[in-house]
Amino acid sequence: MSIAVYPGSFDPVTLGHLNIIKRAVNCFDHVVVCVMVNSEKDAGLFTPEERVELIRRTVSHIDGVEVEYSSGLLSDYCEKKGANVVVKGLRAISDYEKEVQMALINRHINPNVDTLFLPSGEKYTYLSSSVVKEMAAYGTNLEGFVPDCIIEDIEEKMKQRREE
Numbered sequence: 001m002s003i004a005v006y007p008g009s010f011d012p013v014t015l016g017h018l019n020i021i022k023r024a025v026n027c028f029d030h031v032v033v034c035v036m037v038n039s040e041k042d043a044g045l046f047t048p049e050e051r052v053e054l055i056r057r058t059v060s061h062i063d064g065v066e067v068e069y070s071s072g073l074l075s076d077y078c079e080k081k082g083a084n085v086v087v088k089g090l091r092a093i094s095d096y097e098k099e100v101q102m103a104l105i106n107r108h109i110n111p112n113v114d115t116l117f118l119p120s121g122e123k124y125t126y127l128s129s130s131v132v133k134e135m136a137a138y139g140t141n142l143e144g145f146v147p148d149c150i151i152e153d154i155e156e157k158m159k160q161r162r163e164e
């Protein structure tokens with residue numbers, strides 16, 4: 001059985017992420033979406049557990065997808081899941097340098113795990129979780145940027161943040 005891990009911060013999951021998940025499912029028997037917390041990014045809008053819940057809801061109709069959170073090293077996580085491929089989405093050239101660097105480091109740590117890059121769906125090239133958070137902060141309509149089933153959660157979270 002071919003198993004791939006799709007790691008990211010997913011704070012929150014966007015339609016760009018969902019596009020990559022669906023395409024990864026076409027290539028592998030089983031895809032594990034793994035929420036990982038990036039120490040370089042700030043605390044984030046959603047907790048890792050909330051992000052997992054939002055992704056699970058988003059992919060509930062897709063077979064062969066599992067969603068988890070891991071605070072460990074990606075290559076250890078892949079080993080644990082029996083995955084020998086990491087899937088990553090590539091948006092602009094700006095993603096390339098950082099992603100290739102990470103792929104090489106991961107392969108160095110665990111030569112059994114390689115990284116497969118999928119080019120972003122053309123509609124989602126400029127879409128990131130940060131852009132979504134920026135839009136939500138200004139009350140912009142999020143339709144077409146994130147799955148419909150999580151829009152209310154983002155709006156609610158932003159409202160809570162404003163009241164804090």
Ligand code: ADP
Pocket residue numbers: 007008009010011014015016017020087088089090091095119120121124125126127128129130
């Ligand atoms: P961001 O916070 O920048 O949206 P994540 O860390 O959540 O990024 O992204 C996880 C993975 O998904 C990375 O490989 C990233 O390049 C990819 N990704 C993020 N947004 C998109 C998109 N719009 N299209 C394709 N891939 C994407």
